[in-house]
Amino acid sequence: xxxxxxxxxxxxxxxxxxxxxxxxxxxxxxxxxxxxxxxxxxxxxxxxxxxxxxxxxxxxxxxxxxxxxxxxxxxxxxxxxxxxxxxxxxxxxxxxxxxxxxxxxxxxxxxxxxxxxxxxxxxxxxxxxxxxxxxxxxxxxxxxxxxxxxxxxxxxxxxxxxxxxxxxxxxxxxxxxxxxxxxxxxxxxxxxxxxxxxxxxxxxxxxxxxxxxxxxxxxxxxxxxxx
Numbered sequence: 105x106x107x108x109x110x111x112x113x114x115x116x117x118x119x120x121x122x123x124x125x126x127x128x129x130x131x132x133x134x135x136x137x138x139x140x141x142x143x144x145x146x147x148x149x150x151x152x153x154x155x156x157x158x159x160x161x162x163x164x165x166x167x168x169x170x171x172x173x174x175x176x177x178x179x180x181x182x183x184x185x186x187x188x189x190x191x192x193x194x195x196x197x198x199x200x201x202x203x204x205x206x207x208x209x210x211x212x213x214x215x216x217x218x219x220x221x222x223x224x225x226x227x228x229x230x231x232x233x234x235x236x237x238x239x240x241x242x243x244x245x246x247x248x249x250x251x252x253x254x255x256x257x258x259x260x261x262x263x264x265x266x267x268x269x270x271x272x273x274x275x276x277x278x279x280x281x282x283x284x285x286x287x288x289x290x291x292x293x294x295x296x297x298x299x300x301x302x303x304x305x306x307x308x309x310x311x312x313x314x315x316x317x318x319x320x321x322x323x324x325x326x327x328x329x330x331x
Contacts, residue, residue, distance in 0.1 A: 107258065144205060150206070150326040154180055156245075165307050165314060182213055182315050182323040187237035190314025192222075198311045200224040201328055202210045206272040207325035211265050214318025224309035225275055228299040229309055231286070232282055234315070235263050242289050244280060246300045257290040323330050 113253040138286070155161070156178045166175045171183030173191055182189040201224075211218035219234035233247045233252040243252030252258055261284070263269065274281045281301075282289040306315060313322060 110137050134322045149328040151328065153325045153327060154178060154323070160189060161193065162191040163194050165190040165312060167307065167314070178323055180325070182205060182320050182322070183319055187317050188218070188314050190308060190312055192308050193311035198224065199327070200226055202276055202330040203327055204272060204274045204330060205325070205327045206270070207322055208268050208270050209320060209322045210268045211235060211263065212319040213265065214245055214322060216316040216318055217241070217272060218318050218320040220305065220314040220316065221273065222305050222312045223273065223275065224310055225280055225294065225299045229301050230280065230299040231301060231305055231308070234271065234284065239263060242284065243268045244282070244292055245289060245293060245302055248298050249300065251302055259289055274330070
């Protein structure tokens with residue numbers, strides 16, 4: 105039978121229908137792929153710990169001799185204390201296992217630690233120290249009764265005042281790990297290790313941030329639960 109123009113019309117309609125169906129499937133697949141990517145994107149999973157203009161969920165830690173604390177435009181400012189200034193968590197229960205925290209901080213004035221972050225390690229607690237012992241000590245306090253200057257987590261780095269540094273701490277089933285500007289600074293195995301706090305920061309539990317005789321700024325502090 106010879107091919108006619110009348111036969112071409114339904115064939116073109118069929119091609120158009122198939123093209124529309126294929127485009128719809130492709131769009132659905134792309135949307136599913138994007139949804140999956142969004143779900144797995146670490147940036148989407150982070151929960152902020154600081155409000156934009158208040159310390160809601162926190163309280164100024166009663167160390168005695170502490171400086172003023174305030175938040176403006178999402179930046180937490182702690183003024184120099186004698187010796188400590190800090191905040192501690194009063195919000196809903198914070199995870200004890202399988203979590204990460206990240207934040208950025210800078211020391212505006214002073215020469216001692218500008219990150220003293222206390223957090224749970226299971227049913228125990230530990231404090232990440234950055235800039236201690238005259239400005240350069242990095243470590244975890246305390247490990248088997250030894251503070252950050254006396255255990256295997258200790259290292260020394262140079263920190264400039266008024267320069268922002270990015271921090272990340274992870275507590276998973278096997279280790280406590282920390283990074284500064286994406287460089288790993290320690291990894292402590294949990295099995296067989298006792299974590300504890302120095303007496304000075306017991307009031308920082310269950311989660312707290314403090315600085316020693318320094319004016320500091322903190323921003324972008326958040327956490328996520330690891331799957």
